Amino acid sequence: xxxxxxxxxxxxxxxxxxxxxxxxxxxxxxxxxxxxxxxxxxxxxxxxxxxxxxxxxxxxxxxxxxxxxxxxxxxxxxxxxxxxxxxxxxxxxxxxxxxxxxxxxxxxxxxxxxxxxxxxxxxxxxxxxxxx
Amino acid sequence: xxxxxxxxxxxxxxxxxxxxxxxxxxxxxxxxxxxxxxxxxxxxxxxxxxxxxxxxxxxxxxxxxxxxxxxxxxxxxxxxxxxxxxxxxxxxxxxxxxxxxxxxxxxxxxxxxxxxxxxxxxxxxxxxxxxx
Numbered sequence: 662x663x664x665x666x667x668x669x670x671x672x673x674x675x676x677x678x679x680x681x682x683x684x685x686x687x688x689x690x691x692x693x694x695x696x697x698x699x700x701x702x703x704x705x706x707x708x709x710x711x712x713x714x715x716x717x718x719x720x721x722x723x724x725x726x727x728x729x730x731x732x733x734x735x736x737x738x739x740x741x742x743x744x745x746x747x748x749x750x751x752x753x754x755x756x757x758x759x760x761x762x763x764x765x766x767x768x769x770x771x772x773x774x775x776x777x778x779x780x781x782x783x784x785x786x787x788x789x790x791x792x793x
Numbered sequence: 794x795x796x797x798x799x800x801x802x803x804x805x806x807x808x809x810x811x812x813x814x815x816x817x818x819x820x821x822x823x824x825x826x827x828x829x830x831x832x833x834x835x836x837x838x839x840x841x842x843x844x845x846x847x848x849x850x851x852x853x854x855x856x857x858x859x860x861x862x863x864x865x866x867x868x869x870x871x872x873x874x875x876x877x878x879x880x881x882x883x884x885x886x887x888x889x890x891x892x893x894x895x896x897x898x899x900x901x902x903x904x905x906x907x908x909x910x911x912x913x914x915x916x917x918x919x920x921x922x923x924x925x
Contacts, residue, residue, distance in 0.1 A: 706870050708859050712852070719851040720844070727840050737880075738838050741873035745889060745897035748869075757877060765877035770898040 663700045666749035674784060676791045681717035682752075684725065686787050690776035692768065693733045693756040693783055695725045704750040707742065718752065725754040732790040743769060795832045798881035806916060808923045813849035814884075816857065818919045822908035824900065825865045825888040825915055827857045836882040839874065850884065857886040864922040875901060 665683070673685035673696050682697040699718060704710055710718060726738045735756030742752045755768060763771040797815070805817035805828050814829040831850060836842055842850060858870045867888030874884045887900060895903040 706858060706862075707851075707872065708855050708862075712855075715851045715855060716848055719839075719847045723840050723844075723847060726838060730838075730840075737875075737877055739873070739875045739877070740839065740884075741871070741875070741899070743869075743871045743873070743899060745869055745871070752872075766902040767873070767875060767899040 688780040690779035820912040822911035
């Protein structure tokens, strides 16, 4: 049975249940940051998903990326699945800006100055977008 | 017509022509590092690929990840498509080790101490694997 890793449960917020993935948002004061978690047990790497589920994953990653572009118009989309700290397979879809704190490097591991009001504003915008 | 971005042409080495992608290796003294470049013109983001090509991409990413696991047995596979510096869409498939210079953070942008002999050894092993 699929069970969400505690790091993802505590660090991200559920936006939608898609066919394969839970679509979740990671609160960030600068960036729209989505995390897709395939609702399958014991998946650590891409190849632990069936070929059909891999097809579903890329479709859902694509939807998430298009949504970020429509809602936020960032300078670039960054995609990634690392899992070095949280082993349950999860796929990041992040809108990046040339003015953000990590540009042009990766954003993973680059701490933000806390600003809960800004983070809430981005989360609300994401929530509205996916609730339609 | 597809033309490889100069950064990818100079910074990576062609290993194979797959159905969608050029499979290329990025020389690194610590890590097996593959870069898949869809041979399509004008692709900057995932959604610039057709749905059929997105399906091909995820299959080829999966093949590359499995090959790294078989040939190198790393602790983790890291996947990513950033493009903040090189806009032509390309997808990284990297074998990570708990002992590598960037662990557990991302490896992009973490410079390695130069060691051409070690980098050549990994490239040779990758080449043998994909020609094998």
